[in-house]
Structure formats: C-alpha cells, structure tokens
Amino acid sequence: MTVQSPWFPLFTAALLVIYYRVPGQWQWRVLLTGSGCFYLWAGKAYLGFLLLTLVSTYLAARQMGDGQGREDRKKRRPWLILCLTVNASALMLCKSCLLPGAKELLAGSRVEFLTLGLPLGISFYTLQTMGYLIDVYRGTVEPERNFGKFSLFAAWFPQLIQGPVSGFSQLGPQLTAAHPYDGQRLSFGAQRVLWGYFKKLVIADRLAPAVTALRQEQTVGGGFLVLTILYAVQLYGDFTGGVDIALGVSECFGIRLPENFRQPFFAKNTAQYWRRWHMTLGTWMKTYVFYPVSVSAPVRRLSRWARARLGGFGKRVGVYLATGVTWLATGVWHGLTPNFLVWGMLNCLVIVLSQELTPLYRRFHSRFGWKDKPWYGVFEGIRMFLLMNLIRACDLYADPREYFHRLLSLFSVPLWRQPVPALGLTGADWGILALGIGAMLLVSLLQQRAGSLRQLLWRGNPWLRYGLTFLLLVAVLLFGRYGVGYEGTNFIYSQF
Template identity: 45%
Template sequence: MLFTSYEFLFFLLILLGLYYVIPARFQWVLLLGFSYLFYLAANPWYLLYILTTTVTVYLSAVRIEKIRAEQKAYLAQNKDSLDREARKKYKGRQQKRMWHMLLAGLLFNLGILAVVKYANFAIHNLNIVLHTFGSPSEIRPLDLLLPMGISFYTFQALGYLIDVYRGSCSAEKNLFRFALFVSFFPQLIQGPISRFHELSQTLYAEHPFDRSQLLGGLQRILWGFFKKLVIADRIIIGVNEIIKNPEQYSGAYVFVGMMFYAAELYADFTGGIDITIGIAQCLGIVVTENFNRPYFSKSIKEYWRRWHITMGTWFTDYIFYPVSICRPMLKLSQFSRKHFGDVIGKRIPVYLSSFLVWFATGIWHGASWNFIVWGLGNWVVIMISQEFEPCYQKFHGKFHVKDKNWFRLFQIVRTVLLMSCLRTFDCYRDVPLTFRMFGTMFTTGNWHILWDGSLLALGLGCADYVILAAGVALLICVSLLQRRGSVRQQIAAKPYAVRFAAWYGLFLAVLILGVYGIGYDANQFIYNQF
C-alpha cells in the first residue's frame, strides 16, 4: 500500500476513526493490528521475516536484561563475601554471557538481511571471479523474497538490542508492545530509524483526541503529498528518460539528470518522511525528524548531519564508535603512532572506522557496486575535506570571506553539486557507465540543450517545467522560513483567511497538479526499496 494510494488513505481514515473511539488503553493494540495489516497487504510472506526479527530480538533483549538482573541480585546478595577480584571475575563472566546473547541476536538478524538482500550480489560477483579464472561452472542466483523495509526494521530492532546490552534502555517485557515498535507502519518502509527510548515514550501512551495535533498531522501529510506527487513524481519522468537512455543523453544531459535527481530524491524522501511524521502526529505519536534542510549545508560532512539523520546517527553510534574503540583498533592506533608518528598514527583508526561506516552506508542503500562506490566516494570527499581543513581556515582568515553571504551561497552550491555528482552512482546501471557518463559532461559540449528546447523532449512539457520551478521555489522558501521555526506554526499565527488560503491552496495544488491516477506510473517512494 503506497502512502499516496487511495487504499492507504482509506486505511488511514478507518484507523483514525477507530483510534479515537476505542478506549485509549487499547490504542497501541489497534496500531499493532493495523501495522501487521499494512504489512500483510504488501505480501503475507513478509510477515514471516518481521515476526522472526521481532521474536529473536525480543528474546535476546529479555535474556540480556535477565542476566543483568541476575548479576545485580547476585552482587547485592554477596556484597560482603566477594572481594574485588571475584566481583570483577563474576562481572566479566556475566558480561560475556550478555555479549553472546547480543552477538547471537545481531548475527542471526544481520544474517537474514545479508541472505535476502546481498546473497545474489555475492553470487554475481563470485561468478565473475569464476569466469575470470576460466571456470565453466556458474552458481545460480537464489529466488528470494526481499521483504519491504527490511533494512529499516532490522536496523531499528538491532539498535534497540544494542541499547539494551549497553544498558541505555530497558528491555520491553511485553512481546506485543515490542512487535509494535518494530512494525509501526508509518515508519516501517522508509524510516526514520527510531530509538526505542524515544519512540516508546509516545508509542504506548494513551492519546485522547487532540484537534490541533490531528490538524497539524494532516497539514504535514499534505505537505508530504505535495513534495511527492507534484514535484518528485513529475521530475522523475525526466530523470528516467535521461538515465535509462545513456547512449542518447550524454554531456549536458547528464548534468541535467544529476540536478533533476537531486530535486527528485529530496522531494521524494523528505515528502515520504513528512507523511510518516504527519501520520504519527495524527495518532499523537512523536517520530524523530530525519532532515534538517540538508541542501543548505556548507560541506558534505554537514550535509550528512542534516540528511537522513537517523541513519547517520545509527551508523555513528552502532558502528563508528564501537569500531573506533574496539581492542584491535586501539592496538592498531598504538602500532601506527609508534611507527608512523602521532600525526598519521592517530588518523589511521579514524580513517579505517570511517571507511567501514561509509562502506556499510553504501551497501545498506543497495546490493550493488554503484552504492558501494557511492558510499566510499562520500568517505573520500569527507576525508579530503578534513585534511584540507587547516588550509580552508587559513584561506578564510586571510580573505575574511567566512561571514560573507556570497561565500556561504558558494559553499551551499558547491555542496549540492558535489553531492549530486556522487549521486550519479545511484542512477546509472553500473560503475563504469557512471564514470563514462560523468566524463561526457566535460567532453561533449552540448550545453546548448539547456536553452534550445531540447529539454522539452524529456517527457516534460512547458507546463511541467513551470510547475517544477514553482514547486522547487516553494520548497526553498519553506526551507528559508524554517530558520525561524516551524512553518506550520508561523501559518497558524496568521489570520484565518490566510491560513485557509494557504492550506486549501496546497490541497488544490496536490489535487490538480499532482501526478497520480491512470496514465501515470504509481512510483514507489525511492527509500521503500531499502
């Protein structure tokens, strides 16, 4: 059920109706039922996967908590009889047991993810190796079902398990409540990747009907619909035309495709998240924000702090930091400092941990070399920026440009262009083609297509370009207004006529200018594929 389908709107309407009619203490039970219904509607077999993850992570977390409780009780009981050494030894033993439980939970669930998402990628690469060495045999790809949103719910569940292991949150004792945390339908298929201690505060709470919450949620949903249906699903026509016909569209077309894709991805993904957060708000539930005006970032590093925030923090908290401080890495740090000196020595562990994070980020986005190269491309750019940081500082100091508006604009444009260049790996079918197409931008010299009407042959008419230009201008204006706080609150402070005109105008724009219905492909949200 796509968020923008009639079926989903009907599903949501029924849920909202029931949600505020039934006794508030059963609201979370209703949500669980509807979440499973949502998943069931996509494919009944998907349930098997999400149930397996739910049960195994639940059991692992409960077990870890039990071991910790045992430890606490034992130490309290034997407070006087145990010396420091014995206490340490006992703690170590218990820690090991908890570690084994954590490892079992992680490996089992990452194993499922690896098999369903990456097995065929591995087989494909293995076959290439076999062919290279002249082997006639070939491994047949597996016919596996890739459950909807598996990367999102697996990471969310494993984040919870690690948090329980670290003691930063308590294990949920009720399996059904935990099942809701894993399967909460608005964020099931494209995030955000929530943390248990944050989401659980409102997920299980009783929510009396609150008109302002409901209206606020509906407004956010409407804004998401605008981004998705008016901008993303319109511009994707041009993007697809360019990237699916690389022989026909090279040079400046690649640049156009790159910039179109930047707008499309932003409108699609942030639109989807707006709908997610809006639905949650209608239900009285607070879901973490996933974007903070990322296209206003002045560097790639900043961009990644503002784009898909929950994924970034997940990788930082559960991969970067643990890897940075793990025993082998500390040993490597000592070794490199000793042999290469402090300057290089202290960088090696950071670079290596970052490399792992960006490799994981890349492959998380998709089982292909394109995504791996894209991830590592981000790593290279960030590392280079970091190395050049002193030079930048020197330059800023000498020319006093740091606070100049034109320089800020330059930094923003540079970041957008850089990110767009890296994203070409998302678009073309393989890495060599991406490099080739990227290269044509500098060799073809067909920049006249930008003004000679060639762009009208991409499946987008004049009216589409006008709508897109107006839509993107509106996105920019809203982003600028967001610097002063929530735009919805700013609108709410205006007189009734202005409020009505703003929201009804937006509704009409979606209704009339939206790309939906027969004659259009119902485009999946891009992040649903992860």
C-alpha cells in the same frame, strides 16, 4: 495498499477515529492492529521475514535482559551475535536477490518472488531492531516484555516504508502511552502529511520520467550534469515527502518521530550535509558502528602505532578507519551492488580530504577574507549541492565503471556539446515543477529562518491557515501524478 494509494488516507482516518474513541490503555493495541493490517494489506508475501525479525529479536532481548544475562555481559554476547547474524543475514539475503543475475538464477524456485523487490520495510525495521538489541546488550534499555508492544515498536506502520529510524527509548514509550485527542496536533499532522504528498506526487513523481529518460539515454557531459541535478530534486522530494507523511501520520496519533532532514541543500560542507540528510541513519551508524569501531581494541592499537610513527596525521588514523567502516556499512545497507560501496567510499574520501585540507582552507581564508561575505556562503552552498549530486549519481548506475565514465565526461566533453535529450515532460509539467520546486525552496528558507511554519500559521488568521491547507490539498489532488494511466513510482528509499 501503498502509501500513494487513496486507501492509505482513508485507512489512517479510520484508525484515528477508533484510536481516539477507545480508552487510553487500549490505544496501543489499536496501533498494533492497524500496523498488522497495513502489513498484511501491503506486503503479506513477506510476512515471514518480519516475523523472523520480531520473534528472534524479542527472544534474544529477553534472554539478554532477564536472568543471568542481566548480570553478566559475557553471557549476553552470544545472544547478541546470534540475533544480529540472523537478522543481518536475512537482510543481506534479500538484498542479494536483487543483484544482477539473481533473477535468472532463482527463476522457477520458491524464492523467486524475492527478486521482485525487497520485503516491505526490511531495511528499516532490521536497523531499528538491531539498534534495540544492542541497547539491551549495553544495558541502556530494558527489554520489552510484552511481545505486542515490542512488535509495535519494530513495525509501526507509518515509518515502515522508509523510516525514519527510531530508538526504542525514544519511540517505545510514546507508542504505548495514552494520547488524548488534541485538535492542534491533528491539524499539524494532517498538514505535514499533505506537504509530504505534495513533494512526492507533484514534484518527485512528475520529475521521474525525465530522470528515467536521461538515464536510458546514457547521457554524458552536460546531460549527465542535468541528470544529477534532476535526480537530486527527485530524491529529495521523494524521500523527504515519504518521511513527512510518516512523521505527519504519527503526529496525528500523538507520536513524535525523530526528524530526518534539516534543509540539507543549504549545507556548506560535507559534514554539515550529513548532519542534515537522513539524520536518523547517520545517528544510527554513529551510535552502533562508528563509536564501537573507534573504541575497539584493534583500532586503538592501530591509533597508538600510527601516532608514534606518523605524527599529526597518525592521531587521526583511528577516526578515519572508523569513518571508512561506517561508510562501508552505510553503502552496504543501501545495496549490495558495487556502486553503493563506491558511493560510501567517495563520501568517506570527501570527508577525510575536507578534514585533512582544513589548515589549507584556514590559510586561504585568512589571506582573502571571503569567508564572511554573503556571496561566498552562496558559493559554498552551490558547490556542496553540485558535489553531493555528483556523488549521489552513483545510485543510478549499478556498474561503477559506467558512473566514472559519465563523471569523467564532465571534464572531457564540453558541457554544451551534449544536447539534453527529450525528457518526456510537457510545458505544463515544467510549469508545475517550477512552481512546486519554488514552493519547496521557499518553505525551506522560511523554516531555516523562522522555524516551524505550522506554528506561525496556527498563531495567525485561521482562514489563512484553512486557505493554505486547502490549496495544498487541491494542488496534490490536481497536479499529483497518481492513479491509473501513470507509471506509479514507489518510494526510492523503499528499495534500499
């Protein structure tokens, strides 16, 4: 069963009925059983990996949080290192099986199945359990003593496929608390799920053949620029759609997961963009990579050394180094192929350059005074959109040389010289895409200005609410690309 399968809404609905029928203290057991069933249904071939993570993290956390480990940080450290190594190794092993050439190398072996794709949710549950383990090590979180409750936190089924990544202190207590039935909450959750399906099935999957066609055509120049734009829209619809489904399903059960996006394409600079795109990964990297590296002894020593010798720039060397390590880790988390490392480094480079050029920008703006003009805001938004698209296109080419060749073609080949090849979409497809993307843009604008649209609708005429929800349902059912006859596309982030 995949999230795109019609069984998923039915499965969720059945679980909801049971969930609100049992006494509050039993509700978490229903969720645990549901998550177990989902995993068995969707990815039982990889159950061993999930169990390894669950058992090792649970035991290590217990060792760190109980007995002598509770008092002495030094005694906790070996458990932390051991468990992090085991889980990170499992993740890296699985990711390395997807590297070019691995398929041939592992052909006929017992682990050949690993070359088909990553174990369901491994990138996300590994990250989440690692965060939990570090929190226990730091003493900011008490270890969960009930294995079932811990397993539920690590493998809560809606967020298993592509997040968001949650912290134990935020998610754990919610999952095990009693949640009485709340019609409004259920309705909000269902609306969000529908909106997620709309973005995934109507927009992202409808665009998928065009993105694939452009990739296969080895397009350069203008075609490459079009590819970066279409891929941005596809990835946005796919990823935010999947996360909306996860958040909506959780909301139906009374569980509030952290938001993962806040209108990222309205960002005006890189820092803003990364505070709006995949926010939970950013928070995780900041908490568990950036800060620890920043305050580590070697980095502090380097900072002191640089400050003494390089002046103003030297003050920032430590931060830049931590930023570099964080982006490297983010790149590796996405994949072990070189393009993801390049992607991470490019992001780091843009952030560092933006930081270093800040005085220049300030002088520029004080001279011309454009900063407050509305058109300049639009210009900044478009500039950011295009820049991030160009960096994001790294995802599409495992070999960075191919990527740079296309990137440079933007400057060497006149944009209009490279005609855009046939994209495999009909006029009706483009019509639906135009309407769908328009709706997505409108919703983003309204959310930016007025906050929660669901709250607004709830306060308004109920028939308007029913009508719009039904319209969304019909749009998903009719215009979604799903079912037999379609090349089904998995969520893009489920591959990372």
